[in-house]
Amino acid sequence: MQNFVFQNATKIIFGKDTESMVGKEVQAFTTKVLLHYGSGSIKKSGLYGRVCASLKEAGVAWIELSGVQPNPRLSLVQKGIELCRKEQIGFILAVGGGSTIDSAKAIAVGVPYQGNVWDFFERKADITQALPLGVVLTIPAAGSESSNSAVVTKEEGWYKKDIGSELIRPKFAIMNPALTLTLSVEQTMIGIADIIAHMTERYFTQVPNVEMTDRLLEANIKTVMHNAYILYADPQNYDARAEIMWAGTLAHNDLLSTGRIGDWASHMIEHELSGIYDVAHGAGLATVIPAWMQYVYKENINKFAQFANRVFDVEPDFDAPHLTALEGIKRFKQFYHSLGLPVSLKELGVPEDRLEEMAAKCTAKGPVGNFKKLSKQDVVNIYKLAR
Amino acid sequence: MQNFVFQNATKIIFGKDTESMVGKEVQAFTTKVLLHYGSGSIKKSGLYGRVCASLKEAGVAWIELSGVQPNPRLSLVQKGIELCRKEQIGFILAVGGGSTIDSAKAIAVGVPYQGNVWDFFERKADITQALPLGVVLTIPAAGSESSNSAVVTKEEGWYKKDIGSELIRPKFAIMNPALTLTLSVEQTMIGIADIIAHMTERYFTQVPNVEMTDRLLEANIKTVMHNAYILYADPQNYDARAEIMWAGTLAHNDLLSTGRIGDWASHMIEHELSGIYDVAHGAGLATVIPAWMQYVYKENINKFAQFANRVFDVEPDFDAPHLTALEGIKRFKQFYHSLGLPVSLKELGVPEDRLEEMAAKCTAKGPVGNFKKLSKQDVVNIYKLAR
Incomplete structure (x- = not known):
């Protein structure tokens, strides 16, 4: 810590x-x-x-x-x-x-x-x-x-x-x-993707010995996921609305950053999408983050395996933790998909002709992210993984 | 909530x-x-x-x-x-x-x-x-x-x-x-019992739909338990000391009370012990809380079964959730015992001749607690369960 x-x-x-x-x-x-x-x-x-x-x-x-x-x-x-x-x-x-x-x-x-x-x-x-x-x-x-x-x-x-x-x-x-009961299901799910993104950005850190904040983040992500499913089926559920609203604040009030270094590359990569194409920030994040995960997980397989096990109940493969990690990423993407969120640039309605330009703007002041420092080419590769 | x-x-x-x-x-x-x-x-x-x-x-x-x-x-x-x-x-x-x-x-x-x-x-x-x-x-x-x-x-x-x-x-x-590296193992464990007590007092509520704070409390209790074991074996471990210190603050800063009504009977029952016998507060709590749990769990078996499952990994017995609940209480008591903490009045060094007097003082202004309202006789019964 x-x-x-x-x-x-x-x-x-x-x-x-x-x-x-x-x-x-x-x-x-x-x-x-x-x-x-x-x-x-x-x-x-x-x-x-x-x-x-x-x-x-x-x-x-x-x-x-x-x-x-x-x-x-x-x-x-x-x-x-x-x-x-x-x-x-x-x-x-x-x-x-x-x-x-x-x-x-x-x-x-x-x-x-x-x-x-x-x-x-x-x-x-x-x-x-x-x-x-x-x-x-x-x-x-x-x-x-x-x-x-x-x-x-x-x-x-x-x-x-x-x-x-x-x-x-x-x-x-x-x-x-x-x-928030009058929000459409789509608006609600886009908001939920934003909330979860604030937590994955904090969760994936290379700082060791951050057990409490790891566990709090996992607890809060599980809460948001559980109540996302409830609201997808029943948008008028006050109790689920209350869980999401309070969890959304806690996801970004800095308590869950204490003692850690967050990543934040996905936010920067997404900002170029919503800056140019005016897509909803949460929808952009649902598209970018699974691609980012696929691109960087090898930098700390144990962290991704822990995420898969504790958040998605993936049984750990102790001999091949990368398989545990990959299964977690897959379920994360499926989770977004099952809520009707876009998980590709195509679904997001973003064409492929300005990926280089966006990556250049994103990294104009140098590499982005902390879990893995990403160059312009890395960002292009992530956009391509998200196609 | x-x-x-x-x-x-x-x-x-x-x-x-x-x-x-x-x-x-x-x-x-x-x-x-x-x-x-x-x-x-x-x-x-x-x-x-x-x-x-x-x-x-x-x-x-x-x-x-x-x-x-x-x-x-x-x-x-x-x-x-x-x-x-x-x-x-x-x-x-x-x-x-x-x-x-x-x-x-x-x-x-x-x-x-x-x-x-x-x-x-x-x-x-x-x-x-x-x-x-x-x-x-x-x-x-x-x-x-x-x-x-x-x-x-x-x-x-x-x-x-x-x-x-x-x-x-x-x-x-x-x-x-x-x-905190200079604290003895005994002092450390007594402090840990106090920290956990702040969370069980909040956890056991009859207020429904408090999923996020339930999960955050479980996450924090698991963190404290894990690091308690580490410090019991290796009191010089800075990282574990850091987890315990920050978890101890979060256990009692009121974030984990939001939307809930805590119980606090165990604290009041313990205050009579340390008021008269000057025992360490945390040691008194380690003695009182398992007895309180045994006495009140029937008021909300599901809550205790959830605690057993999520904190102590007790496999749920869906046909007999009271058995799941009781197994959790048993493991909770074992946890304290394995850290060298007293789990009975005898081990705490408290004689049995003033239980009635303490219960009367404890309930002088009326019943105590919220999970179950406890009368003077209830408090006597809990002291007796703790003998």
């Missing part, structure tokens, strides 16, 4: 009807917020009305900025920054999923910064200040509700890049699983 | 040599602290010198109060309160194990309170203020380094009682597993 520092102060307010508490939570910080959301779905569901009523009751005024799209765009972030400055706003309330929260985080760091907010994404400047933000979560997937990171897409050139800072961890996250 | 609020902002600084960072951490709060510790063992080990050097380097002055005993005493707490007031101290630094941290927490709530600090333990007053505190942990056991609770013993009548408040969660916990 490596030395680490871990702190996650996000206040989780979880369960039925908890959105009615948002006004009181916001009030502890400010009396005027930016209410940030995506399309009109929160109006259709009635959530918008309940959030506004709670803010009003707590004496909190708000300015609205809607229109966040999946793979949130830099142009809207810049609009939000200007709006916050003009209206002298001191807190951002994101109502939505990961895209809305990430957009809010980017606005939060942009407001107090004199330069262009994209500087942070290009590592040209360090984040030293941010407006506080809070979340009412509607889609369990990105884990952004208590994470210290955000991903935004710059339309010019379709670059998808991330920032990370303790300053952008939300102050609170209100999580009512009932709000 | 029940609705819940979860927030744990304790900053964990984990790994080799991390005690050298204590001065910098304290400095963010104050320039004058109460340095609170137990016997002279931190002087013998050299930790005291390193902590003082770090404080000095950061320009932090300190006043010392040593002498904390296992099952920390109210009289020393009161001495600490007076000292903090006299010296106008704004932060308490606990260097030690759970007893020292709990003593520090009691001092922290007592300083700003006009009445007798014992009022909080008797629920005669609510905690509304506390000095901030930080920890350098030397014994993994109590989980107090990031918990919101503390237990203190009042010598007059030997009452052992607890307090709980978000205000007493430590601001930081510095955790260097190397500091």
Whole structure:
């Protein structure tokens, strides 16, 4: 286990009807917020009305900025920054999923910064200040509700890049699983693929002696898989929705990274797909990760055999652990497939003519990943394995 | 799963040599602290010198109060309160194990309170203020380094009682597993029994649909058991020490309580033992919990069968799940026994002449526990099962 520092102060307010508490939570910080959301779905569901009523009751005024799209765009972030400055706003309330929260985080760091907010994404400047933000979560997937990171897409050139800072961890996250009952099965499964990806990225490490976090990751992956099957058959199951929602937060709140070095190559390889083709991030991950696994498992066969045994109940082949490892990868891919997720570029709707270009963009700053350092050619090979 | 609020902002600084960072951490709060510790063992080990050097380097002055005993005493707490007031101290630094941290927490709530600090333990007053505190942990056991609770013993009548408040969660916990290498095997195993007890108290709930936290608890219990065996044979194993130390924090930081109602009867039954006979808390728990399990398992046989199967790999007997449950309880008791822990009052050195008195004190305010509500007679029966 490596030395680490871990702190996650996000206040989780979880369960039925908890959105009615948002006004009181916001009030502890400010009396005027930016209410940030995506399309009109929160109006259709009635959530918008309940959030506004709670803010009003707590004496909190708000300015609205809607229109966040999946793979949130830099142009809207810049609009939000200007709006916050003009209206002298001191807190951002994101109502939505990961895209809305990430957009809010980017606005939060942009407001107090004199330069262009994209500087942070290009590592040209360090984040030293941010407006506080809070979340009412509607889609369990990105884990952004208590994470210290955000991903935004710059339309010019379709670059998808991330920032990370303790300053952008939300102050609170209100999580009512009932709000997720209206998600389609497809949306739900895409979110689940994202949640599981946050855990496989952490799980496959070359750092030895990380037993507790290994076992916690396995426990959480098993929970998500079990409840994915339940929701595939019965999307109205509140209890399964609750398991997925809370597991999604834990998958990405950094507890499960403690003492380890995560890989994260698959995320970078996927970012090129969703950056150019605007595919859903979770669907892209379901396609990339099994291919990544096939390409790298020989770097640590025991780790993959352990994964196969403990997560997929593959009986260990002690004489040929690589067969155990491969069987686990196969079942992992089958798991995604059985939930209707794409497991190939073809199923994802991505053509093969820009693989070299994507691999070049992905590795523009050098090799990616930690489990195995991947060159441009390695990334091309992984895209090809995913065809 | 029940609705819940979860927030744990304790900053964990984990790994080799991390005690050298204590001065910098304290400095963010104050320039004058109460340095609170137990016997002279931190002087013998050299930790005291390193902590003082770090404080000095950061320009932090300190006043010392040593002498904390296992099952920390109210009289020393009161001495600490007076000292903090006299010296106008704004932060308490606990260097030690759970007893020292709990003593520090009691001092922290007592300083700003006009009445007798014992009022909080008797629920005669609510905690509304506390000095901030930080920890350098030397014994993994109590989980107090990031918990919101503390237990203190009042010598007059030997009452052992607890307090709980978000205000007493430590601001930081510095955790260097190397500091625990000097613990004897006996001390280590007693601490491990305490850690596991924090998880069984949470695990055995009647709240349904708590799959993720069930699985996380199982994962963590398995980790602790595996590393307990390693340390029993090889107490100098740093990696196993690290697993136990971090698992001990997670066992009691409230993440694993989310959405559940814990039981806690075993802790209350044990508190009477250590209150009167001054036995080690973990040893008392190793004695009480298997007896509690035998007494209550019929209230939810499936939960005990699940525990037996997932934690102890007991093959499920689908026709007779009570046999699966009982086999799990048997193996749990054997596990403690194989680590040299007492599993009976006799082995613990507790005579049988005051069982009625202890049960009466334990249930003075009504039945205890949630998995099964236990009357005075139930508690007597459990003490008798533990003979």
